[in-house]
Amino acid sequence: MDSIRVKVTEVNCSGPESPILIYDSGNIFVEHDPQYPEHLSFEFLGIEMGPTGDESACYFIRESALGNTIGKCYKIEYWQKNECDSTYAFSYFQVDDQCPLITQSISVSDTVVCAGDCISFSTGSFWPISYAWSFPGATPDTSSEQNPQNICYPTPGLYPVTLIYENCFNRDTITKTDYIQVLPAPLPNGPAQNETVLILGDSAILEACATGDSYAWSPPTGLSCTDCPSPVASPAASTTYTLLVNADGPCTDTCTYSVLVGTPPIAGFSPAQSAICEDECVGFSFTGSGPVDSYSWHFPGGEPATSTGAAPQGICYPAAGSYPVLLVVQNAFGADSLLVENFVTVTPQVELTGEAVQPFSLAFGDTVQLTACATGGSYAWSPPDGLSCTDCPAPVLVATVSASYTLEVSNGGAVCAATCEYPVTVSFDERIYLPNAFSPNADGINDVFTAYGKHHRVESLQIFHRWGGMAYDGRGETAAWDGTSKGLPAQPGVYVYLLHYTDTRTGEMEMKSGEVVLVR
Incomplete structure (x- = not known):
């Protein structure tokens, strides 16, 4: 047994007004006819459904079952549920053979277009089952959609539009002659967006992107003409030009031209230092x-040997020699490129052959030969005080003042160098002598009493007898007592001396006193 339900709804032919329910059978169990599953007869309901035209879609309603059907349209729905619990649902719009098909109009987005433009169509047809549009001269030139979109007309002219629509009982055709007017448009012959690169001072010809009857370029800056198809452009700065091409009517085409103006780069470079030692790096x-x-960048002999940075650092050279540098820059x-031969000089390292610190303790005036702590191409000693030379490997030092001497041994200026220190301490021993006796007897031996020795300058020499009186008072470097007092020979005996002198090594004033025996 099948479970069947049938609903009939009336709808006014003139428009989709609110439907009126005509009949609803509810669920009824009926015998299933396996030979005609789609074409069931419901005579006990006073309704007969049977095929007319397209068997898969169209049904009619017997007038005796529903009364007067002239001018009315119906929507018939029925549901069938078989013993296997499968459900089939069918819904049809049914138009009585006395009800005319109503069509409102054909509409288009624009009836006047330019060649190459696309437009859209729509229809107000009411309840048709199929549509057949025809668009001569367009692409595509047919459509089965109710509202076709993107119908394009590539060629100027006047074109008709035809629509054929139908349902179960009716078929109608609408044709609009010369409905679409297609106007001439500029003929494209290039891209709509263009870019040109110019070196400052150069010029370029700008070719129109389309062929038309008139041309309008803007802005005029740097153009040889503004109403021609191919002006010469020589702007002083980057400029974007716009071209409007007209084809003897309202149809136009617009293109843009970006002219980039600039200058190529100029290569140039410098290192942090151009002379380095083996295994050292430079930027x-x-x-x-x-x-x-x-x-x-290219660094033959360096590691790494190439770079793409603006300021490469850490380029190391493991072996001594002279190396070129190449730079190529682009925009x-x-x-532009720059190659400099022998740009980087790499010198051998200096290795120590002796102690880096060699101290000395010397007495004033002593001499010693200083030995270089390394072997190299050049030597530099400092300070120069007391040295026999400052650019030799082994100078002789005369000790005059305590100082720390520095030696720099290099193979390439101050880049590859070894430095050694020579701390020198100078002691200032007293080196002045005064005799403890003298005999002023004109024999040429010890005839006068004075100070002897180096590194002093006598300022004053005074002699006193045992009663405290002054026997002699001499001044200056020539001060010396000849054994007389007040013009007369002094008595033999013991006298006291007081000496003031300047130590010429230090510049300091010193004093010395003692006894001297005058012998006759």
Whole structure:
């Protein structure tokens, strides 16, 4: 047994007003006819459904079952549920053969277009089952949609539009002659967006992106003409031009031209230092002019040997020698390169052959030969005081003052050098002598009493007898007592002396006193 339900709804032919329920059978169990599952007869309901035209979609309603059906349209729905619990639902719009098909109109988004434009169509047809549009001269030229979109007309002219629509009982055709007017448009012959790169001072011809009857370029800055198809552009700065092409009517085409103006870069570079030692590293910096879009450095003999940075650092050279450097810079306007031969000088390291610190303790006036702590190409001693030479490997030092001497041994200026220290301490021993006796007897031996020795200058010499009186008072470097007092020979005996002198090594004033015996 099948479970069947049938509903009939009336709808006014003239428009989709609120439907009126005509009949609802509810669920009824009926015998299933396996030969005609889609075409069931419900005579006990006073309704007959049977095929007319398209068997899969169209049914009619017998007038005797529903009374007067002229001018009325019906929507018939029925549901069938079989013994296997499968459900089938069918819904149809049914138009009585006395009810005319109502069509409102054909509408289009624009009836006047330019060649190459696309438009959309729509219809107000009421309850048709199928649509057949025809668009001569368009792409696509047919459609089965109710509201076709993107119908394009590539060629100027006047074109008709035809719509054929139908349902179970009716078929109608609408044709609009010369409905779409397609106007001429500029003929494209290039891209709509263009870019040109110019070196400052150069020029370029700008070709129109389309062919038309008139041309309008803007802005006029740097253009040889503004109403021609191919002006010469020579702007002083980057400029974006707009071209409006007209084709003898309202149809136009617009294009843009970006003219980039600039200068190519100039390569230039400098290192942190151009002379280094073996296994040392150096950095480089760009000193040219830009702007620069890309850098390509090459360092033969260096590690790493290439770089793409603006200021590469840590380029190391493991072996002594002279090496070139190459830089290539580039931007949108061109490129430049700079190759400098023997730009980086790498010298051997200096290795110590002796102690780095060699101290000395000397008496004033002593001499000693200083030995270099390393072997190299050049020697530099400092300070120079007391040294026999300052650029030799083994100078002789005359000790005059305590000092710390420094030796720098190098193979390439101050870059590859070893430094050694020579601390020298100078002692100042007293080196002045006064005799303890003298005999002024004109024999040429010990005839006068004075100070003897080095590194002193006598300021004064005074002699006193045992009663405290002064027997002699001499001044200056020539002061010496000849054994007389007040012009007369002094008596033999013991006398006291007081000596003031300057130590010429230090410049300090010193004093010395003692006894001297005058012998006759």
